[in-house]
Amino acid sequence: MNLVNLTINNKSVSVPKGSTILDAAKKLNIKIPTLCHLNMSEVNIVNQCSSCRVCMVSVGKGLVPACGTLAKEGMNVQTNTKDAINARKRVVELLLSDHPQDCLICDKNGNCELQSIAANLGIREIRFKGEQSFAKTDTSTKSIIKNYDKCILCRRCETMCNDIQTVGALSGVNRGFNTKVGTFFNTNLCDTECTFCGQCISVCPTGALTEVNNIPLVWDALHQNEKTVVVQVAPSVRVAIGEEFGLEAGTISTGKMVAALKSLGFKYVFD
Ligand code: SF4
Ligand code: SF4
Ligand code: FES
Structure with missing residues (x-):
């Protein structure tokens, strides 16, 4: 295999030719924030449009997006320089300047990557105002x-x-x-x-x-005592639900799921 040797934050790493700086950083367990990047390695497909620029890192005197820049022999990458952090912060501030400010009532509140990155970068005000x-x-x-x-x-x-x-x-x-x-x-x-x-x-x-979100409708039905409420779940839910509760991927949770649904008030569970 053709390898490329580089350093990230003064740590040496070798990665296969064609790897990005982000791939190399992952190998060293160095976290670089990303937003647009999505690596679906199981199916060998990467969303690599490099549009957000949240993953900027310093190479020499310049800045490059880690997800879209190939690792090169002898490259010296620094992930936490003042320039890199300021660039990330500015990019997120610009994204937020054209974004609704309704986190508290947003469906993704608490599970939003933009929200977490803004918090991690310590953004507490939107400095840029302009067209929406x-x-x-x-x-x-x-x-x-x-x-x-x-x-x-x-x-x-x-x-x-x-x-x-x-x-x-x-x-x-x-x-x-x-x-x-x-x-x-x-x-x-x-x-x-x-x-x-x-x-x-x-x-x-x-x-x-x-x-x-149909949850309010379900609660309405469950709260009508005279009504017999039944539930039918897709077969995959028996397994997928376990992961949501921290069980190992693939754990079959049929019994737990049925017990939970019945304790919520469903009379019959079909799956
Ligand atoms: S933010 Fe959501 S809707 Fe917009 S491009 Fe990304 S995945 Fe699609
Ligand atoms: S829900 Fe529709 S738009 Fe979204 S991935 Fe599936 S087919 Fe595409
Ligand atoms: S994660 Fe969006 S440009 Fe790299």
Whole structure:
């Protein structure tokens, strides 16, 4: 294998030719923040548009995005220089300057990558004021809400929809400030080839793509004592639910799931 030798934060590392600085940093357990980057190694697909610039690092006197820069022989990378940290901070401040400030009532509150990165960088004010982009929220489907006011154009959803799911419902349209990830002729998602698989939601780092929340309707039904409420779960939930509660991936949790649903008030559980 053709290897490249470099140093990151004065630590030596060798990585296969074609690796990025981010790959090399991972090998050294050095954390570089990322936002647009998404490595789906199980299927060998990487979202590598390098659009957010949150992963800036210093190489010599310059700054480069770690996720989109190939590691080179003899390279000397520093991840925590003043310039690199300031560049990341500025980029996130700019993203926030065109982002709704409604974290408290956002579906992604507490589970938002943009929110965590802003907090980790110590951003406590939005210094930049200017034009705000506006996109109509698409609530046309029964399962997905598309709120592109919160989109940071990371294009992860596009990679997921086009390269993994091979559906092709989403694509970047327009240029500059008007750029957005849209649908064919800007039609509502319900009128596209979207299969409502929801995979785009699972990779969206912000609240731009979220699930329709039917939990209040379920509680309403459960609170009607005279009503017999039944639940039917998809087979995969028996396994996936365990992970949500910290069990090892692949743990079958059928019994726990049924017990929990019955204690919530469901009369019958079908799976
Ligand atoms: S729900 Fe699935 S098919 Fe629809 S836009 Fe998202 S990834 Fe594509
Ligand atoms: S909708 Fe979400 S995943 Fe898609 S580009 Fe915008 S922020 Fe990224
Ligand atoms: S994570 Fe590297 S440019 Fe977005």
